[in-house]
Amino acid sequence: MQKSVRDYRRGIATKIIGWKVGITMRRQIRASAVIGMTCLSLLVGCTTKDGTSAPEGIGQPVAEKPPQPVTITIHSAGVAEAEFNTRFKDALAKKLPHVTIQWLPTSGAGNTIQDYVARGEIPDIIRNIASTVHDNYLNLGLSYDLRELVKKYKYDLDRFNPLFIDSFVSMTAQNGELYGLPVSPFFSRVLYYNKDLFDKFGQPYLKDGMTWDEVYEAARKMSRVEDGVNYRGFSAFLSTFIAYNEYSLSTLDPAKDQLSGIDTWKKMFDNYIRFYQIPNNPIAANITEEQNIFKKGTVAMHADIYSPYLDLSMLKNWDMVSIPVMNGAPKKIGIFQPGYLLITKQGKHKEEAFQVIMEMLSDEVQMKDARNGFLPTVANKEMTNVLGQDSAILKSKNMKAVGYYELAAPRPSRQKGMTVVDTRTADKLLENAFIDAALGKDDVNTVLRKADDLLRQEVEKAKSKTK
Known part of the structure; x- marks a missing residue:
């Protein structure tokens, strides 16, 4: 058990x-x-x-392998290397440390883009303005369509003011090609005035939204001689009457070999020439003198471009208002188009070049630009609301004047198949015509007919070059 x-x-x-x-x-x-x-x-x-x-x-x-170091060369006529460094260098170094920027000289003998192309030293990126893009890019065989890179990087073109994209495509493309993206600066119009002279003569300050008739009356009251000094009521940068007109009117007709819209040009000429018929307000001897006379302190009002480059530091007390409007004219601000950043088809580093362009046009960079007084090319009201706030001079000025009206569309280019005449050459003919009329050499109708004849001759010259 x-x-x-x-x-x-x-x-x-x-x-x-x-x-x-x-x-x-x-x-x-x-x-x-x-x-x-x-x-x-x-x-x-x-x-x-x-x-x-x-x-x-x-x-x-x-x-991931670190990106290989590359050097991107940039030819940017009209922009100094110092400005490039101030506006873009730090942002590029931060976002694209593997990219070295080589800034090519653009001034002096042998440094035009034509010179570089002739030597076989074609840059990766070219900055050009719309009026010379044919001579300085397209006609040199440099054109490269950006649409493939835009698609690859899913780059949002809608962020830009559509005026700048649409007008550039219309001007340069044969089949919808996109050859460039818009970069500041671009210039609009304002009316500057010398507050000290308004105080001296007991006149009320100007305000936004005035008409040219109101400004004419103010100019008439301010034009006088006192103590041997000729005080003028009004002066202007005459080129703005032509190149920055609110009608978006081209000098050379887009579809015909003649002066565009003669009746409209007559209306504009009549509006401005009357200012120079006011006693004691004669036009200066040439465009340069007329443009700079306001800085001497003896002119009450001055119609000119809004530009962060314009130096009025010699005047103690100035401000600006919106550019006046003509009766019956569009209430818009005529503009001079921005520059465009273009990639050359010969460039060996197209993707890196596009990355550089994207960074130069980023919101961060354009916001910094705007705070320093550069009008942005993107359609972002936040940037225009802070325009000039980091500028010691501009932050105390009436910056609302710059965007008081909508921007007028850029002037249309010649239609496909039409002979192109350099915009500056065509505009110069009208500027000379205006001066002749303002000096009383001929009436407005006569000077416009002469300008039309000279413009037709320029078209024939351009045609003979292509035969």
Whole structure:
């Protein structure tokens, strides 16, 4: 009986030990499986129970290779390297540290884009203005369509003011090509005035939204001679009458070989010439003198471009208001188009060049530009609301004047197949005509007819070059 009991107890103990061993083994198996599955799923440097590591390289994340250093050359006529450094250098160095920018000289003998192309030293990026893009880019065989890169980088063209994209495509494309993206600066129009002279003659300050008739009356009251000094009521940068007109009227007709819209030009000429017929307000001898006379402190009002480059520091107390409007004319501000950043088809680093352009036109860079007085090319009201706020001079001025009216569309270019005449050449003919009329050499109708004849001759000259 005792033996049976001992045998029974021994059997129970054996079973219990077996159960424990079985449980322990199952737990070890499950643990090993978990370890194995964990190593397999993570594919990283897992260690097995015995301390051995997974084979080297298996499951290790593949490190991206750092971008290779490249040098991007830029030819930017009209913009000094110092300005480029101030506006863009830090942002490019931060976002694209592998890119070195080589700024090519653009002034002096041998440094035009034609010179570089002739030497086979074609830059990666060219900055050009719309009026010369044919001569300085398209006609040199440099054109490269950006649409492929825009698509690859999913670049949002809608962020720009559509005036700048649409007008440039219309001017340059044959089949919808996009050759460039707009970069500040561009220039609109305002009316500056010398507060000290208004105080001296007891006249109320100007205000936004005035008409040219109201400004004419103010100019008439301010034009006088006192103590041997001729105080003029009004002066102007005459080129703005032509190139920045609110009608968006081209000098050369887009579809015909003649002066565009003669009746409209007559209306504009009549509006401005009357200011120079006011006693004691004669027009200066030439365009340059007329443009700069306001800075001497003897002119009450001056119609000119709004530009962060314009230096009026010699005047103690000046401000500006919106450009006046003519009766029946569009209530818009005529503009001179921005520059455009273009990539050359010969460039070896097109993607890096496009990355540079994207950074130069980023919101961060354009916001900094705007705060320093540069009008942005993107349609972002936040930027225009802070225009000039970081400028010691502009922050105290009436900056609302700059955007008081909508921007007028850029002047249309010649239609496809029509002979192109350099815009500056065509505009100069009208400027000379205006001066002749303002000086009383001929009436407005006569000077416009002469300008039309000279413009037709320019078209014939351009045609003869292509034969």
